[in-house]
Amino acid sequence: MKExxxxxxxxxxxxxxxxxxSYSVSMMGNYFDAIAIMIIFGYVWQAEPIMIAFIPVAIALPQALLGQFAGVLTDRMNKVKLMMxxxxxxxxxxxxxMVTPNPWLAxxxxSMRxxxxxIHFPAQQGLIKQVVGEEHLVKAFSLNGMMMQLSKIIAPLLGGMVAGAASPQLCLLINAIAFSLSSLILFSIYRKQEKPDFFLSKTENNDQMSFWQSWREGWGLVLQSRIxxxxxxxxFTGLLFIQMIDVQFITWFRDLAPTRPEMIGWLFASSGFGAVVMIMGLNRFKxxxxxxxxxxxxxxCIGIGFAGVGLLKPGFDLWLPVLYGIVVGLGVGLYTIGFQYIIHKNTTEDSIGRVSGISNSIASLCxxxxxxxxxxxxxxFEAGAVFTGVGAICLVLGIIGILFQKFLWAETVFLKVSSN
Structure with a gap:
């Protein structure tokens, strides 16, 4: 293993x-893209709720089917080259x-995209594990997390204005340009690597194991570690409920405020702001x-925010969804840093890709x-009732996690926490 x-x-x-x-540029483009897709499906094509529900399915099904196998590949191949x-x-x-004419082709x-x-998530996690010292892991997660959430604030606001002033297809073009720039940045890393296999994380055991043995070993790591x-x-229990209605914000606000499509952008932006605030707070800790x-x-936090959104009525005060978005964002910030931290603290450089791939695969299945x-x-049922019900379930799940944490995470090592 390399030092x-x-x-x-x-x-x-x-x-x-x-x-x-590279991550920052591509993430900014991703949220321009997300706003464009939601506007095209919801307002241009006037898609039904069930059709809108197929958007995350199209994104996640390939991840669910291929994610864990991609994790095995990233532990064996050059991560930078794969990402590029x-x-x-x-x-x-x-x-x-940009030129697809109907929802089904889109x-x-x-799905192809x-x-x-x-390959991105397991490759990125593996690279961070390789090049970042343990004392800087929280800062690395915090930087990535803050950039993702800042993208949620900036890109939806700008994307909404661009889509309104020109067309949502222009937001898609911005995403294509962003990923092109990201590939150039990754190429600069690939070109200057110290040796051809510098970004391979393999040991003698990995060299001797077959692909399927590596895959089984990754699952063994997850199942044998209580943490x-x-x-x-x-x-993933929480994620299963959250994803039931996460994509239905467009449906609910289309009923509540049919003449205010920009409310989706405000909600995304306020959620990103809340996450940034939380991540900045967590960044103080080692x-x-x-x-x-x-x-x-x-x-x-996510349960409180979702339930609040579900209780909104037509003619609501505009600050209410912003407030609920901030509360949801606080929860997203906790999850963004917390789950990555748990994976990195309980894996090695040679297993991080497989465990991250399994994580990505299960999340995508949800x-x-x-x-x-x-x-x-x-x-x-009414969309508001579903939002309220899911919010209540997440709220109960959160309370259980806090009250019974000593039992649930019995093997947790109590680490010293120090602020900068």
Whole structure:
């Protein structure tokens, strides 16, 4: 296993900062893309709720089917090269998405794009594990998390204005340009790597194991570690309920405020603001004392925000969805940092790709199944009632995680927490 280069500050870690720049550009493009797709489906094509529910399914199904196998590949192949190729293909498919004439063809292109993107999450997590020292892990997660949430604030606001002033297709073009720039940044890392296999994380055991042996070993790591197993079960139970209605915001606000499509952008932006506030607070710590507050607190905040959105009535005060979005964002910030931290603290450099791939695969399976259930529920009942019910379930789950954390995460090592 290669030794990490010591950097007194994460800002002096050249490889990580280039990786962070690539992530920042592509993430900004992603949220321009998300706004464009929601506006095209919801307002241009006037798609039914069940059709809108197929959007996350088209994104997540390839991730669910291929995510864990992508994790095995990233533990065996050059991570930077894989990410660079994926970014180029993503840019080309986004250009194709611009000219699709109907929802069904758009869903096919979105699925194709998800196939090439399946490598990103495990490859990125593996690279962070390789190039960032343990003392800087929380800062690395915080930087990535803050950039993702800032993208949620900036891109929806700008994307809404661009889509209104020109067309949502222009937002798709911005995403294609962003992924092209990301691939160029990754190429600069690939070109200057110290040796051809520098970004391969393999040991003698990995060299001797077959692909399927590596895959089984990854599952063994998750099932044998109580911390990982409980964290996976807790997180993905919450995610299953959240994803039932996460994509139905457009349906609910289309009923509540049919002449205010920009409310979706405000909600996304306020959620991003809340997450940034939480992540900045967590950035003060070098380690975390317990995991129940991270994951349980996340579900608690998300439950409160979702339930509040579900209780909105026509003619609501405009500050209310902004407030609920901020509360949801606080929970997202806790989850963003907490779950990544748990995975990194309980894996090695040679297993992080497989465990991250399994995580991505299970999360994507939730995204495949849950929106279909949620879409059916919203068509059968009022969307507000479904939002309120899901919020209540998340609220209860969060309380359980906080109150019973010593039992659930019995193997948690109580680490010293120090602020900068």
């Amino acid at each position: 990490k280069s010591y950097h007194p500050s994460i800002w002096r870690n050249t490889v990580f900062m280039k990786l962070f720049a 190729i994926a970014d180029i293909l993503t840019a080309l498919l986004t250009l194709l998405l 869903l096919i292109v979105i 998800s196939v090439v993107n399946v 990982l197993f409980v964290s996976f079960c807790f997180s 380690a975390f004392r317990s995991y129940g507050w991270l994951l349980g607190g996340s579900m608690l 995204v495949v199944l849950a929106p279909l259930i949620g879409g059916a529920l919203v068509q059968a």
